Amino acid sequence: DTGVSQDPRHKITKRGQNVTFRCDPISEHNRLYWYRQTLGQGPEFLTYFQNEAQLEKSRLLSDRFSAERPKGSFSTLEIQRTEQGDSAMYLCASRSIAGAGNEQFFGPGTRLTVL
Amino acid sequence: DQQVKQNSPSLSVQEGRISILNCDYTNSMFDYFLWYKKYPAEGPTFLISISSIKDKNEDGRFTVFLNKSAKHLSLHIVPSQPGDSAVYFCAASGQYGNKLVFGAGTILRVKS
Numbered sequence: 001d002t003g004v005s006q007d008p009r010h011k012i013t014k015r016g017q018n019v020t021f022r023c024d025p026i027s028e029h030n031r032l033y034w035y036r037q038t039l040g041q042g043p044e045f046l047t048y049f050q051n052e053a054q055l056e057k058s059r060l061l062s063d064r065f066s067a068e069r070p071k072g073s074f075s076t077l078e079i080q081r082t083e084q085g086d087s088a089m090y091l092c093a094s095r096s097i098a099g100a101g102n103e104q105f106f107g108p109g110t111r112l113t114v115l
Numbered sequence: 116d117q118q119v120k121q122n123s124p125s126l127s128v129q130e131g132r133i134s135i136l137n138c139d140y141t142n143s144m145f146d147y148f149l150w151y152k153k154y155p156a157e158g159p160t161f162l163i164s165i166s167s168i169k170d171k172n173e174d175g176r177f178t179v180f181l182n183k184s185a186k187h188l189s190l191h192i193v194p195s196q197p198g199d200s201a202v203y204f205c206a207a208s209g210q211y212g213n214k215l216v217f218g219a220g221t222i223l224r225v226k227s
Binding site for chain 2: 004006033035040041042043044045048055056058091093101102103104105106107108109111
């Protein structure tokens with residue numbers, strides 16, 4: 001399977017704890033995106049990388065959130081001091097800028113529940 | 116501000132008939148539009164897209180129509196099948212193809 005993978009698929013944590021999610025994009029894709037989806041809404045953009053460079057961050061990405069893509073391959077998203085409002089599905093997507101279209105390919109997501 | 120709107124939260128269609136899902140946008144800088152399909156507990160799956168230089172794109176049972184003057188696009192599925200039952204998201208991107216801006220989604224139910 002050469003699609004986007006995310007780990008873990010589910011995470012339950014207590015308020016105030018730190019959590020880290022991992023995303024492995026499609027291997028030849030140089031752009032990697034993080035989105036967050038809450039119930040009844042579409043995915044909302046958080047941040048994106050081109051290779052290892054983080055090129056844009058949404059205002060939704062508070063200072064408790066940090067993302068990295070150290071070698072331009074996999075990426076991690078860390079949330080520090082989690083709050084109940086952080087409960088959501090965190091989605092990762094990737095695409096190649098060499099492609100003709102703007103399609104992004106999504107992973108299965110990580111469902112975060114903050115108790 | 117909702118730049119991409121899907122005003123119908125749900126749609127129910129009989130198997131074999133046409134499903135029409137609608138989407139409106141407000142940002143005139145959007146130049147690429149996409150439709151994604153999502154099943155529960157899975158990530159969105161890309162279905163079909165259209166560039167702003169076109170007004171129609173077809174792929175099998177799926178056709179997307181773009182009306183730039185009205186800032187409106189629609190997805191037609193014909194014939195509809197029970198396996199098409201899912202949440203459909205409309206998304207848009209700007210000139211440099213960076214972030215996608217999504218609508219809230221429409222739940223499609225195809226009854227057999």
